[in-house]
Amino acid sequence: MSSNDTYHVLLCCDSRQDIDFFTNLLRARGPGVNIRTRGVGSLAELRECIDDGIWELVLTTEGQRDLAARNVIAAARDAAVPVIYCGVSVTNEEVDELLLAGASDILRRGQGPRLFHAVSREISAFRSRRALETLRPRYDETLRRCELLLEAADEAIAYATDGVHLHCNRAYARIFGFDAVGDLEGVPQLDLIAPDHQEEFKEALRRYRDRTDETVTIAITAMRTDGRRFLARFELARTNYEGEPCMQAVVHGGALSGRSEMPVLTEEATVEQIVPRAHGVAAIIAPDRREVVRVEQAWKEYSLGSQMVIALRDVSVSIADGEFMALAGPSGSGKSTLLNLIGCIDTPTRGSVMITGTEVSNRTPDELADLRARTIGFIFQTFNLLPVLSAWENVEYPLLQNKQLNKTERRERVGHYLEMVGLGKHSKHRPNELSGGQRQRVAIARALATRPAIVLADEPTANLDHKTGEGILELMKSINQEEGTTFIFSTHDAKVMAMADRVVVLSDGEVVGERHKI
Numbered sequence: 001m002s003s004n005d006t007y008h009v010l011l012c013c014d015s016r017q018d019i020d021f022f023t024n025l026l027r028a029r030g031p032g033v034n035i036r037t038r039g040v041g042s043l044a045e046l047r048e049c050i051d052d053g054i055w056e057l058v059l060t061t062e063g064q065r066d067l068a069a070r071n072v073i074a075a076a077r078d079a080a081v082p083v084i085y086c087g088v089s090v091t092n093e094e095v096d097e098l099l100l101a102g103a104s105d106i107l108r109r110g111q112g113p114r115l116f117h118a119v120s121r122e123i124s125a126f127r128s129r130r131a132l133e134t135l136r137p138r139y140d141e142t143l144r145r146c147e148l149l150l151e152a153a154d155e156a157i158a159y160a161t162d163g164v165h166l167h168c169n170r171a172y173a174r175i176f177g178f179d180a181v182g183d184l185e186g187v188p189q190l191d192l193i194a195p196d197h198q199e200e201f202k203e204a205l206r207r208y209r210d211r212t213d214e215t216v217t218i219a220i221t222a223m224r225t226d227g228r229r230f231l232a233r234f235e236l237a238r239t240n241y242e243g244e245p246c247m248q249a250v251v252h253g254g255a256l257s258g259r260s261e262m263p264v265l266t267e268e269a270t271v272e273q274i275v276p277r278a279h280g281v282a283a284i285i286a287p288d289r290r291e292v293v294r295v296e297q298a299w300k301e302y303s304l305g306s307q308m309v310i311a312l313r314d315v316s317v318s319i320a321d322g323e324f325m326a327l328a329g330p331s332g333s334g335k336s337t338l339l340n341l342i343g344c345i346d347t348p349t350r351g352s353v354m355i356t357g358t359e360v361s362n363r364t365p366d367e368l369a370d371l372r373a374r375t376i377g378f379i380f381q382t383f384n385l386l387p388v389l390s391a392w393e394n395v396e397y398p399l400l401q402n403k404q405l406n407k408t409e410r411r412e413r414v415g416h417y418l419e420m421v422g423l424g425k426h427s428k429h430r431p432n433e434l435s436g437g438q439r440q441r442v443a444i445a446r447a448l449a450t451r452p453a454i455v456l457a458d459e460p461t462a463n464l465d466h467k468t469g470e471g472i473l474e475l476m477k478s479i480n481q482e483e484g485t486t487f488i489f490s491t492h493d494a495k496v497m498a499m500a501d502r503v504v505v506l507s508d509g510e511v512v513g514e515r516h517k518i
């Protein structure tokens with residue numbers, strides 16, 4: 001038996017009889033651990049021994065003067081050595097007092113089995129600590145080897161949680177066209193799937209979530225950062241990464257054809273670059289473009305009864321003049337909340353929001369309303385037109401608040417924007433005489449009429465059929481290109497996302513990824 005298996009116990013008593021009592025008790029311990037004891041008869045001797053650092057337990061009993069129990073307990077506690085006190089008689093008050101002083105256990109002399117149990121417990125705790133000390137270096141070594149194996153593996157392997165990459169190996173980064181392994185951290189898995197196959201991949205993710213024991217396999221068209229598409233077989237399985245449960249994705253490229261080379265199917269018309277979040281947001285904006293929105297470390301918390309809902313956690317985003325940007329993410333991910341902060345409809349619980357250089361917090365409601373009217377146009381999912389007003393009157397309505405515009409100028413503006421959205425001939429129609437797409441066009445004309453720097457659109461296509469929605473997006477895009485208006489819209493529709501120049505992905509209130517068109 002090595003010295004690692006020797007358990008060192010100090011018997012701290014001022015009578016020989018007590019030392020014998022403890023010695024006999026410890027001899028009765030079964031095999032498996034060597035017990036070395038030493039009797040000490042003064043506090044100075046006890047301190048000296050403890051300073052050696054080899055003693056793992058102190059057994060003591062009622063003592064006189066400086067060996068009084070509380071002195072012994074205090075000395076041992078200072079050195080983090082547990083103390084078991086075993087007295088002939090001890091009152092309940094004394095039990096409390098000694099426990100508070102730091103004793104591990106207080107027992108009466110007659111309670112032999114309990115004392116035995118207390119000592120056994122200390123010994124097994126000691127053995128666990130020793131085992132851990134021995135195993136830790138081996139464990140670390142195993143972990144290091146696993147990492148090296150993962151890194152060098154030919155198979156493309158990644159770990160993801162909630163649909164976002166945590167880590168991957170070199171092969172995985174390479175087949176998707178990333179330069180460095182770290183670039184994939186925080187990138188949504190969906191970004192690696194061709195847009196028209198994303199629904200299918202989501203379905204596979206759902207199957208993975210619903211099954212607990214099986215690997216889910218899907219053969220799907222994936223997309224590299226350079227836009228090239230290839231067939232990939234994804235195997236999704238449950239595992240742990242750094243102690244947390246997560247998904248392991250193993251990708252076999254070209255598996256459908258049985259070849260190890262990836263078959264390139266088509267060249268994508270647009271080349272997209274996935275920008276990892278770690279690279280920061282500000283760096284992506286060209287320096288000559290004015291920043292119109294800056295959200296910095298914004299949190300939004302709602303109390304819902306006794307519960308706290310965190311709608312946004314530590315969101316930072318910078319948006320330059322003239323961007324055509326989408327906020328993407330599933331329902332409940334915080335898109336509307338973020339748009340409301342940018343639109344000065346709401347204020348963050350913590351953090352700051354700057355709109356065209358003006359800090360939004362600490363403004364009075366009047367000042368906010370003013371900033372909103374001058375700077376921001378809104379387009380809503382449900383159009384929010386006034387039903388009793390005609391299309392013309394709906395567009396004119398926000399202009400009536402602007403006293404600097406005379407009647408002629410106002411008329412010109414309304415006519416111009418209704419024409420721009422293709423509704424010049426429908427100006428007298430009321431909303432209920434217009435289709436969904438036409439209503440949303442009126443809403444766009446209304447949002448633009450005040451000539452805002454920023455137009456915010458919360459799921460502008462959610463209530464429209466696909467074709468009409470696409471038309472609305474194209475209209476917004478052409479206005480963005482011709483007039484330079486900044487558009488920020490939210491969506492959970494992959495096709496709508498694909499039309500944005502930049503997509504910021506939210507999940508559970510956090511920015512988890514970002515993609516740019518270059």
Ligand SMILES: Nc1ncnc2c1ncn2[C@@H]1O[C@H](COP(=O)(O)OP(=O)(O)O)[C@@H](O)[C@H]1O
Pocket residue numbers: 302303304309310311329330331332333334335336337338
């Ligand atoms: N006024 C509110 N009170 C309480 N919780 C809210 C409120 N508004 C939003 N939330 C919660 O904040 C989270 C984000 O909501 P939201 O921004 O509407 O998401 P999204 O627009 O992406 O669907 C959700 O969990 C939602 O329930």
Ligand SMILES: [Mg+2]
Pocket residue numbers: 335336337458
């Ligand atoms: Mg919403």
